[in-house]
Amino acid sequence: MLWPLASLLTAILATLFVGWLVDQTLQRLAARHPDAPVWESLRRCRIPLQLTLLAALLLLSHPIRRIFPSEDSVVLHTVLLALIASLGWLTVRILAAVLEAVFSRYETITEDASRVQRVRTQLGLVRRVGAAVIWVVTVGALLLTFDAMRTVGASLLASAGLIGIVAGIAAQSALGNFFAGLQIAFSDTVRIGDTVVLEGQQGTVEEITLSYLVLRLWDYRRLVVPVSYFVSKPFENWTRRDPGLLAWVLLHLDHRTPIDALRAELERFLTGTDLWDGEEWSLTVTDTTPSTIVVRAMMTARDPDATAALKLATREHLIAYLRDHHPDALPRVRTT
Incomplete structure (x- = not known):
């Protein structure tokens, strides 16, 4: 009994040490390169990295199997779920850090403010789409670890066409906003930081997501507008080419x-x-x-x-x- 407990304690201590070591390394790199925000962004990956490493060590060393022999399958399945979820979390954090590093690099080599705003808007939507895809894959992997889900998988695939039609009709507005957000990001019609006027309201674009856009009005109110509005109705963009x-x-x-x-x-x-x-x-x-x-x-x-x-x-x-x-x-x- 002591050896499994010692193995479990060793795995926890090793996880904490690796997390501390990685954090200290990234902190020193951030101090040496203050103009590169990627190192500070990667420091936010510490917790999901530790969870991933701990779950992997527990699955490889099997200390839980010796501590809970009667509930071995349940405990191992729980650890597997934790490993998959933490991997998804870690991937999302790494994606955000990489995209932030790309934008920071582009911002330093480009003097055109309009191009910087355009790339900032595009990378922001790429980050949201990428995170959504990663979480969908993660949830799918979690569900496939259950025997019941694997059993009904064939029937789900057979009815996927009908479900897709029903879901498309029910979520027509949401899907329209989703594709409108992608169109706005890559057509360069409106960007973060632009000054726009719609229906008599003047404001600065503060945030663009896949479903809505936030305008900061002159009196600091926030106007939330569906992104589909900007691809279906006319509006004024005072800073699209020249802010003057x-x-x-x-x-x-x-x-x-x-x-x-x-x-x-x-x-x-x-x-x-x-x-x-x-x-x-x-x-x-x-x-x-x-x-x-x-x-x-x-x-x-x-x-x-x-x-x-x-x-x-x-x-x-x-x-x-x-x-x-x-x-x-x-x-x-x-x-x-």
Whole structure:
């Protein structure tokens, strides 16, 4: 009895030692290469690695058979299930670490932000699809360890066609979202970090899964949208090719407004602000009414956030300038 217990204790201690040794090695590699996140990602594989190693040692050394001779088959089957499940868990963690390393490498050698976002979105969906496939295979392997499942396997395969048709009809929406997610990932229509507008709601794409997409709105609310929406309905993507946008401000002013002075003030303001990207700007009179003129100021910015901030700042500055230097330019209601 002592020898089986000693074998069991040795297997547990060996598993803990191997896990500690692997973790220390990865920690040192991460310290030597701080720019490579793969080592930190692989450290998350420690627990499934230890479980896999422990289950394998228990199956090979058979200490449980000597400790529980009357329930040998049940205990060994439980250990086998633990081994298969931990292997699936370990494979998912390794896949995530490898894909993160691929993205990190691509991010360092590519300066195009749009390509980085596209690859980030694609690898994220590849990770989810790969994890789903691994878990399906793992669950299938777990079920095949039971004699009852192997016995009914032939009948299940015979009825697989009918079951597939029924499941396809019942899960039509879910399957549509699944394939829509794959289409979005590899067609480059929308990526993580893009600024989009759908049905009047402007937001930044925060997360893309195989079934839904999360938008972070300007007031920090989250809008969850099925991914099938983006392949069946039109939407605006402000940052698909170039994140730069054109901001514009409309001012209703009096006919006596000095347009040249206002134009020079706009140029001076844009030159002194970091929100303007230095590309384009203009100030023109676009319309007139019996009581006012409509002045439009346009300027470019590097991204949607800077565009919104520049638009607000320009409006405030021009109104303050007219109030302080040309008060007659502000619109007023004439009674005579």
